[in-house]
Amino acid sequence: MTPLLTTRGLSRSFGGLKAVDKVDFDVMPGEIRAVIGPNGAGKTTFVSLICGRIGADAGRIDFDGQDITDLPAYQRVRKGIAYTFQITSVFAKLSAYDNVALAVQRSMLDTPDARQSSKALRGKVMEALRRTGLEDRADAQAGTLSYGHQRLLEVAMGLALKPRLLILDEPTQGLSDAEIVDFIALIREIAKTATVLLIEHNMQVVMQLAHRVSVFEAGRMIADDTPDAIRENPVVQHAYLGDGPDE
Amino acid sequence: MSGAKAISLHVAVIILLFALNFLLPEYHHGVLARVMVFAVFAMGYALLFGYAGLLSLGHSMFFAAGMYGAALPVLHLGWSAPLAFVAGIAAGTALSLLIALLALRTTGVAFMIVTMMFAQVFYLAIIYFSPWTRGDEGFALDRQARIVDLGGNLVDLTNPTARYMIALLLFTIALFTMLRVVTSPFGRVLVAIRENEERTRMLGYNTFANKLVAVVVSGTVCAAAGAAYALLFGFAGAGFASVQYSILPLLWSLLGGAATTLGPALGALFMYYLVDITSGYTSAYLLFVGILLMLLVLFFPKGILGTARDRWARWLP
Numbered sequence: 001m002t003p004l005l006t007t008r009g010l011s012r013s014f015g016g017l018k019a020v021d022k023v024d025f026d027v028m029p030g031e032i033r034a035v036i037g038p039n040g041a042g043k044t045t046f047v048s049l050i051c052g053r054i055g056a057d058a059g060r061i062d063f064d065g066q067d068i069t070d071l072p073a074y075q076r077v078r079k080g081i082a083y084t085f086q087i088t089s090v091f092a093k094l095s096a097y098d099n100v101a102l103a104v105q106r107s108m109l110d111t112p113d114a115r116q117s118s119k120a121l122r123g124k125v126m127e128a129l130r131r132t133g134l135e136d137r138a139d140a141q142a143g144t145l146s147y148g149h150q151r152l153l154e155v156a157m158g159l160a161l162k163p164r165l166l167i168l169d170e171p172t173q174g175l176s177d178a179e180i181v182d183f184i185a186l187i188r189e190i191a192k193t194a195t196v197l198l199i200e201h202n203m204q205v206v207m208q209l210a211h212r213v214s215v216f217e218a219g220r221m222i223a224d225d226t227p228d229a230i231r232e233n234p235v236v237q238h239a240y241l242g243d244g245p246d247e
Numbered sequence: 248m249s250g251a252k253a254i255s256l257h258v259a260v261i262i263l264l265f266a267l268n269f270l271l272p273e274y275h276h277g278v279l280a281r282v283m284v285f286a287v288f289a290m291g292y293a294l295l296f297g298y299a300g301l302l303s304l305g306h307s308m309f310f311a312a313g314m315y316g317a318a319l320p321v322l323h324l325g326w327s328a329p330l331a332f333v334a335g336i337a338a339g340t341a342l343s344l345l346i347a348l349l350a351l352r353t354t355g356v357a358f359m360i361v362t363m364m365f366a367q368v369f370y371l372a373i374i375y376f377s378p379w380t381r382g383d384e385g386f387a388l389d390r391q392a393r394i395v396d397l398g399g400n401l402v403d404l405t406n407p408t409a410r411y412m413i414a415l416l417l418f419t420i421a422l423f424t425m426l427r428v429v430t431s432p433f434g435r436v437l438v439a440i441r442e443n444e445e446r447t448r449m450l451g452y453n454t455f456a457n458k459l460v461a462v463v464v465s466g467t468v469c470a471a472a473g474a475a476y477a478l479l480f481g482f483a484g485a486g487f488a489s490v491q492y493s494i495l496p497l498l499w500s501l502l503g504g505a506a507t508t509l510g511p512a513l514g515a516l517f518m519y520y521l522v523d524i525t526s527g528y529t530s531a532y533l534l535f536v537g538i539l540l541m542l543l544v545l546f547f548p549k550g551i552l553g554t555a556r557d558r559w560a561r562w563l564p
Contacts, residue, residue: 053449077451085449091442094435102439105432106451121432161451 002065004029004195005050005165010059012049019045021219022059027165032187032196034206034227037216038239043199044086046216047167050197051083052076064164077106080164084154084171086199092143096134096153099142100125103160128160132186148179152186159190166190167197172205184208207231215239250430253508253564257426260509261419268411276407278523282516283414284476285499287421289511291468292496297505298429299461300441304493305346305362308369309466311488312342313473315373315380318483321392323379328395328404328478335477339470340463342369347462351455354444363493370488385484393481410479417475418512421468426508428464430564437461438506469496502543504550508564513551 003026012020019042027033035043048054050061052073060069068076077083091099104124129135132152137145142153151171158166168187172180180202187196187209200206206213206227213230215223217239223230230236267279288310295301316338320326326334350361374382393404402409428434436457439447448454477483486492496511499518504510521539525532547554556563 051449053445072453074448074451074453077449083449085446089443089446091439091446093442094438098435098438101432102435102447103450105435157450 001028003027004031004064005197006062007050008060008062010046010049010061011057012045012054013057018219020049023219023221025214025221025224027195027197029164029195030191031211032191032198032209034210034213035197035199035216036201036203036206036213040218041216042219043216044169045219047083047169047197047199051081051167053083077161080162081167082158082161082163082165083167084158084169086169086173088147088150088154090142090145090150090153090157092141094142095139096129096142096145096156097125097138099153100128100156100160103157104128107160107162124160128156131159131189132156133182148175151175151183155186155190163194165195165197167199169199170201171198172200172202180205252562253426253430256563257422257508261415261422264415264418268408268415273407276411278519279516280407280411280414281476281480282519283411283418283512284472284479285495285515285519286512287417287475288469288472289496289499289503289515290421290425290508291465291472293500293505293507293511294425294428294437294468295461295465296497296500297507297510298434298441299437299458301458301461302359302497303350303362303462303465304359304490304497305350305364305366305369306465306469306496307488307490307492308346308366309339309343309469310473310476310492311369311373311485312466313339313470313475314477314483314487315473316470317474318386318388318477319379321388321478322386325392328393331392332471332474332478335474336467336471339473340467343463343466343470344459346466347459351458351462363490366488366490366493370485370490373485373488380483380485383485385482385486388477388481388483390481393478404479405481414475414479417471421471422508422512424468426564429508433457433460498540501550502540504553504556507550507552507556510550510552517551 005027007023007025010020010023011018023046035046037043045054049056052071056069060067062068063079063081068079101121105121108121126135126138129138132155134149134152134156137149142150145153155171172183175183184205190196198209210227213225213227214221215230215236222239223233223236225233268276271279292306295303313335317331317335320334321331346362346365350358350365353361373380390405395402395404404410436447436452440454440457444454473487499514500511501514502517503512503514521536522532525535549557552563
């Protein structure tokens, strides 16, 4: 099987800081991949390079066998790479419905056969809201939703893009334990139709969800293995897990 | 459904304006015809400013492009009014496309300054080419050129009723075009760009292309207003290209509610009468205009209709 996403020698510096340093990385289709590492290890920069929010200094990125290194972000989204933001950035003044509609109407443009009827749009928007359990809140202003619901709305927008690769940047940050349980179920559901790349601090979530785990430290990928192997890996324990079990 | 409510309101506004043609005394009848043309200018501006969130300080150039695009062919080439109107709109479209390609490389304050500078260049060019444009003094259009032959019927644009009805027709088209645009998926994208351009890009939108279309639509609507002004009121002058006419549509939009369809028109009407009435009492009328504007900003920060929407009527488009 060929990987859905590969990076080779991917690098990006900010001033003298090598935020991402010659990273070779492969994700197989259908996989749930977790990216972990201490704060400042370059995780967010790495996924930002993949989705095109920032440009690479060196190296290349291939998605589905195509070189996308020089494509602008919006074209990568159209190819099927969706990114949900670490800091919740839903459109606070728009309704939850409009937030998702923005994602849906964009993907509807790619299928010119499907009539651009407002009815079809509505159906697809409500479908995405239903999958994330937000259908009752369609008309609520996004900014007035609780934090957990805003995170779900962010995921609903990602889903509505019908991505082949969904990048979730710390999706469970700030969620309650009960919300996290629901979230894990939701991501399993999503993984049936999309490959998931997950930046996550919560090791419980990582161990439950990920097929493989990539560990970053100081811009380098220092390990890439199954969750169990990562747990036993002395280099990772030293660099990331430290003495305590969690931080 | 809120959409039906909104359409009813817009239709009611048009019917009211139509009825006013028969009810208003002569002076106010003339004022309203003028205000309707300015309202089209305001709507074109607000589409870009209120919805897409792009603050331009150079929209006088689009108004003036329409005005001179229509008036110069009449003056020098003897074109008829309908043809000149089309030429005015075409001039506005071409200019706004050019300006958009250049100015949209910037954002925020830089965009504001760049558009203002381009407008200043346009204004100075009109002065520079005074032999053709008659510069600051301007020129009146020949009465003969303003009598339009519409399938055998002669319509005299100097006739107040004809003038009012044509202004109303243009206003109606602009208002419903705006309503259609802002409630369309494209309108939703413009608002998204205003709220968070980066996020919009990460939903797969080419935000540059969307903003480009917004500037061109906005410039074209403003040019239509400028062309109509020249033909209906028979005058073109460099004053309309000055910075004052870039600031006016901004004030009209802010007053009435920049991100509403009816707000810019309401703002234009309000402001016109505010100046008209206060200047009748004192030469220091700008003082009163200023105080009133400050009060409005204090109590209606999103403009009259924008605040009304927040407080009472969420369905207002």
